[in-house]
Amino acid sequence: MFRKVSQVAESQRSADVAERTSLIEYDTENIDSPILTIEEAVDKCSFFQIQSSMYPKQVVDFSKGIAEADHKILSAEMRLGSEYFFYMETQTALAIPDEDDCMVVYTSSEFPEDAHHVIAICLGVPEHNIRVITRVGGGFGGKFLKAMPVSIACALAAYQLRRPVRIYVNRNSDMIMTGGRHPMKVTYSVGFKSSRKITALHLYILINAGITEAMSPILPLAIINSLKNYDWGALSFDVRLCKTNLSRKTTMRSPGDLQGSYIAEAIIEHVSSLLSKEVDSVRNENVHTLESLSLDYSIITLWKK
Structure with a gap:
């Protein structure tokens, strides 16, 4: 049984006292254990569906791009925590x-x-x-x-x-x-040449959306579009919105764009570290050319349409 009770007081102090002295009883019979982490959501296949219109498109063939690489980073992991307003x-x-x-x-x-x-x-x-x-x-x-x-x-x-x-x-x-910003777990595999050129990137992104999806479906497209500021050669990804029993997360200044930029720069720095090269030289090697922009990377594709 669920009953809503509202309290209206004459002053803020009285309202605060009423709130602190209220007793809420929860019936937990026949209720599954709560899903509190991304890993638990994956184990229980607790995901929100993402509409195809909100899901970005893959770029080129990852298997072909990774085969061209001289060096590879496989299944590296990073985590992005939440932020509160x-x-x-x-x-x-x-x-x-x-x-x-x-x-x-x-x-x-x-x-x-x-x-x-x-x-x-x-x-x-x-x-x-x-x-x-x-x-x-x-x-x-x-x-x-x-x-x-x-x-x-x-x-x-x-x-x-x-x-x-x-x-x-x-x-x-x-x-x-x-709720705050969406926490994420990102697993990536990247291939690159000794010349600093990245040939392929695959991302597995798990997003903790909380108990309801709200504005979460906009994140996959925003994250990938932000990542497309670099030419990764072949770019593939699997983005999941995890449903957990936490307060729903919401839009926070530059939702998706900020996370995408962070992920991109972290990968660039990882590559530069393994090659023992200046990070700016790796960035410069992987900026877009007219040829790469034609691979569904940017506005040039839209312009042609």
Whole structure:
């Protein structure tokens, strides 16, 4: 049995006391053990599906590219941890009822149009009855979707009580509920010549998406597109979104692009270390040419279409 209980207090202090003294009982009967790590998700085949339109295309044949290499790095591994948002203002909202079932909602949101739409649905009123005003005290992606539950709860309470209601999430709760950047486990195999030219790269990327997919499906394409800033010769990959029993991860400043750039530079530095060459010389050897750009690497392919 599941029952939702809402508490509305006269002050923030009273609300905090009520929250700390609340007792929540969970029925764990017939519930499987939680999936908390990427490895556990793989063992239990717990993945989200990625639509084909959101999945990037492979470039050339990896087996052919790796056969041309003088040197190989096989199944090297790196891990990218999560990062938490630390915007100055936490998730917050203020809802003020108006006449004729109208309402003004001040929300610290990066996506006010979605909040506007969902608040109207939850209150059962036309969208033109809801006015959403955005005041964002820092966001970086953390207030794109995660601000919506706060503004909706605030609006519902104000609608029921017919009086203004304000929600200000404390820092601890904010960091728990917002989720942060996606942790990843990356396994890569790369082939390269003594001349510093990389001939093939294969990536196996496991992304911890948390309990729901939210914005996670955009990551594979963003990661691979960022990697394509270099000419890897043949580029193949297998990207999986792991479903775990953790708070869902969300978009954080340059989602996917940042991780892709980090992965690319880590591989370049690994290659330069094994060849005992300056890392910039390896970078310069693997920048794109007009020929490589024609292999579905960049905008030139789109231009031709």
